[in-house]
Amino acid sequence: MDQDNGTVQVLALPPTTCVYQENFKKLLLPPVYSVVLVAGLPLNICVIAQICASRRALTRSAVYTLNLAxxxxxxxxxLPLLIYNYAQGDHWPFGDLTCRLVRFLFYANLHGSILFLTCISFQRYLGICHPLAPWHKRGGRRAAWLVCGAVWLAVTAQCLPTAVFAATGMQRNRTVCYDLSPPILATRYLPYGMALTVIGFLLPFTALLACYCRLARRLCRRDGPAGPVAQERRSKAARMAVVVAAVFAISFLPFHVTKTAYLAVRSTPGVSCPVLEAFAAAYKGTRPFASANSVLDPILFYFTQKKFRRQPHKLLRKLTAKWQRQGR
Incomplete structure (x- = not known):
């Protein structure tokens, strides 16, 4: 990753050799990425399989959740490539093209998750605050699929430069895969990195907070429709708001704060090596939190969708009954 035990190119100054003590990456990242892989892969496959199995009753929120998964x-x-890379002490033997692809997939997942969670939250907001509006009813699933197509195009356009900036390089006689950009391109990467944070995180996060503030005001009012159905819709909306807010607070906020600070510091002339190392460690230490959204997203799905929570139980009972019959 960036500037790991390598040479830092400082603007308008000669190269400065900064030896980073980043053994924590070998201890932290492989175990965390292994947990994300082992848990996230089957969970997301289950989400996709269950949504596809119930495609006749597919809602707009389910369409967004399918694309999120x-x-x-x-x-x-x-993740297997990253696990090997960090377990070997930041040695990348898989080539430059694979390096660029892996970095692109990380940021595409990150910003795609942010936008799809925003779409789900906005859909929940419309269902509670504007349930009878004709512009809300129009389009149905087709409109949701069009929105998802637009999200994928936007994410690809936003994150494609990451595949341009990311590259392999040599450090201490080993090949490394830079995350953001090679150190010599730090000042060129800064405007893009800041724009990506604003457009890909800050704007969706602001829109999501605005939706949830309006939603909270509506849920607290006592003049709304009564009855068990209305109460269930309100409870579901409240659960969605709490869990999505938790996902943003755990996965996205720390990563973007530390990344922004690191981008600013590494592009500032004359910064000392200890300061660079401290900001680099803070940024790289939050990457596991950003990766954890691949596990938190399917948990969010099962926590907020009661009908889908029941399906694994039904399948497990059927398999248990089948095994019991075969054992007799």
Whole structure:
């Protein structure tokens, strides 16, 4: 990754050799990525299988959740390469093209998850605050699929430069795969990195907070429709708001705060090696939190969708009954 035990190119100054003590990556990242892989892969496959199995009753929220699970699944498939890379002390033997692809998949998953969670939250907001609006009813699943197509195009356009900036390089006689960019391109990467944070995180996060503030005000009012159905819809919306807010707070917020700070510091002339190392460690230490969204997203799905929570139980009972009959 960036500037690991290598040479830092500082703007308008000669190269400065900074030896980073980053043994924590070998201890932290392989176990965390292994947990994300082992848990995230089957969970997202189950989500995709269950939504596809119930496609006749597919809702707009389910369409967004399906695309969210696909984004998480693509990222989980790239984790074995990263696990090997960090277990070998930042040695990347898989080539430059694979390096660029893995970095692209990480950021595409990250910003795709942010946008699809925002779509799910906005859909929940419309269902509670504007349930009878004609512009809300129009389009149905087809409109949801069009929105998902637009999200994938936007994510690809946003994250494609990551595949351009990411590259392999040599450090201490070993090949490494830079995450953001090679150190010499730090100042060129800075405008893009800041724009990606604003467009890919800050704007969706602001929109999501606005939706949930309006949603909270509506749920707290006592003049809404009564009855068990209305109460269930309100409870479901409240659960969705709490869990999505938790996903943003755990996965996305720390990563973007530390990444932004690191981008600013590494592009500032004359910064000392200890300061660079501290900001680099803080940024790289939050990457596992960002990766954890591949596990948190399917948990969010099962926590907020009661009918899908019942399906694994039914399948397990059927398999248990079948095994018992065969054993007799």
């Amino acid at each position: 696909l984004a998480d699944l693509l990222y989980a498939c790239s």
